[in-house]
Amino acid sequence: MKRSPFVRDLLIAVAAIGLLALLPAAFPAKAVSDFVIRLSALAIFATSLNLLVGYGGMVSFGHGLFYGLGAYSFALLMQKAGTSVPVAFALAVLINAGVATVIGAICIRLKEIYFSFLTLAFQMLLHSCIIAWTSVTGGDQGLTGGLPRPPFLGIHLGEPRQLYLFCCVVLVVSLLLMRHFVQSPFGYTLRMIRDNPRRAGFLGIRVWRIQLLAFVVAGVFGGIGGLLMSLFVSSAYPDFAYWTVSGEAVFMILLGGMGVFLGPLAGAAILLLLNDMVTRFTEHYSLVLGIVILVFALGLRKGLLGTAADLWVRWRAPAARQPAKG
């Protein structure tokens, strides 16, 4: 009998955590663990956006809203309210879920490009609020003074190695959960709506409810991404809510491939690597990135993992039947 897919995913997750835990032993450089921490934040964020874009066909241009919201709500709770890490984490998740429910309910009524623009408008509205509400947010300087990181349950996040492990665990658990949601009946219903919303309605599915649920789930995980980043930089900046955050996440998704669950993770890793490598050799990072983007957009439409997956399918069975995406 075949092992159940969930057990298989679980084993992969445990193995991934093990490997990540061993990584600093093999590469002790701080740059390596910092890379993984930044990757964990961005990969969770990009994967959460892909729940909407790749699985739901809902092209949000404003997903950075939740990245910024997660970062600021977590950082403010830690800094101003002095809550413990788990409480601030849970409250930040709840705040994101609440805001996603309200904004999602408004945005989902609109279709296509209008949905995209409205999500972008909400994100920029948050950005403007952060800039304007200086007494709380510190305005365009961001939060100053650093985040206190009181120990909890024997975990001390002020300790770099423990912070590293914490981020790795959050990354893997988040990916595992999102993977599970995508493979759940809800995930399949979401894909049905992406393929053919009208038909889904004639199968008795209340399309907006599923879309709203997807929006909330994506908003929560997007927030977790931002929260990790604020933990890493020990602050929160208005840039976290700027539209470029959404733009880069979109690029990560397309770079890795939106048809593959781990595509956004791969895209995030490549973009970060590219960023770190190119800035070391030239100050013209934008130029190089722009050319890379054009190559991908005009050449490798399905992204790296998507293209690789296609080759794999072709190699395994030349006249293969194509399975459902994702």
Next chain:
Amino acid sequence: MLTVENLRKSFGGVSAMNGVSLAFAEGSLTAVIGPNGAGKTTFFNLITGAFRPDSGRVLLGGDDIAGLSAPEIVKRGIGRAFQIASIFPSFTVRDAIRAAVNAHQGRHARLLQRFPIAEAESRADEVMELVGLGSRAGVASGNLSHGDQKLLDIALALALEPRVLLLDEPTAGMGPEERWQMIETVHQLWERKKMTLIFIEHDMDIVFKYAQTIRVLSYGTVLAEGTPDEVRRHPKVIEAYLGAHFETGVHAGTQRP
């Protein structure tokens, strides 16, 4: 079973449904015919909640369902398939039907279980077997032949165990031989599932061979209704729609009116 009373709908001042009243008996097999633009598909759209009627009632087992949303009407037992097969291209045949069964069983929003759900399996297999798609279970829907896509569209509706099934031109776009196969499949479905089946059809040979009763629509009104024999002899039908050679019983079938 299904009764519509004085159904009206206009689009931007143009009247598409002009006071239609019809009744469909439980377990009957009815063909809806009429020239292009007669309002046949609009009639289906009004019953299934795609459009909201301007006035009139749609009674399903005594409840007025006019004005309800499409998902609500589906939940009450009306399924439909479309003139142009409406499917989920990225899904395999089996997964699409499983997902439709989930929707019917109210399990489609579950986050914590894995797809497929065991409870949906037997139902999904039964539906695939009913329409004869079992051998193509693993094929992506978008890669199916035209005929198989039409079958899958019907299978998706069947997954909902409808009391009333509306098929909009099940044989549209098919060659003569394929048409007879399709209508034979539909007829077997009807016999086995004992549901009320209403289909729109242009091929008169098929209509007169298979339908128990016929409803003729023209310009958004009911031109005639009755058994095939009654409709065949109905003076208005002969005059306005079917043409003189029907009187003599000649098949007018294969070309579209």
Next chain:
Amino acid sequence: MDLQALLTCVSTASCVVTQATGGFISGMLLFLVAAGLSLIFGTLKVTNFMHGSLYMLGAYFAYTLYNLTGSYTVAVIGAALGVGLFGLIFERFFMSRVYNADVLMQLLVCYGFILILDDAVKIIWGPEFLAMGMPATFQRPPILLAGGVLPVFYLFLIGVTLVVAAALAFLLTRTRAGKIVRAAATNPTMTSALGINTAVVFGGVFALGGLLAGLAGALAVPVRSLVAGMGFSILIESFIVTVIGGMGSVAGALVGALLIGLVRSFGTIGFPLFTEGIMFLFMTAVLIIKPSGLFGKER
């Protein structure tokens, strides 16, 4: 937030005149950019996210041409034509390849171009702020109106833009080319069935959009400083304008641009940190109440 200052300003004629003219010229520049954006979207159903970069190119082209020739007229015309040509090339060789792809691919191609052009500008013209200064023709004392300042160049800018707006309206409603563009917008298959080459129409619309954005950039040079990335804020504002006015509507773009221009100039007095916030608030409200925009057709 300083609502007191805003109240004081709107109750003083001189402040109102000064701020309003400032708002008007912002609005006019914005209109030229937004009209092209709107036209491209209306005709091609494509959102040109790099439209702000065309504005930037226009400004730099004009700057260089003015320094070479010393003639502002040559600079304006040359910049507009140059950017129009650039728009055509961009459409033919890059954008036209992703028409059938996801909107995300179009976004990505544009994003790539934004990055490349910003860096190219830095390489060619340097990363510092540049200022061209006012051309000699316009170096005259400003007109005073109710105590408010009205620079001569502002009048010129407003005049030129209104002429262009009128010409655009004429082009779209009265000429064969304009009718084809509008037909292509409502029904692309019909126009190609009628034997109209949609490739020419699409290329033409992009060239026209580029021309307008380049003109805006050239007109902005005497009153704005130049820097790589300057296209970005005008892109965001043009989006707001097109959404408020209605995608594809030139009249909507004019009204929306004036509104946003005035919000910007009066907002900097009343709520300097939340000026953008107000604009996005407008955009959000319009999208919620009437997604097709104030002048857009319901779909």
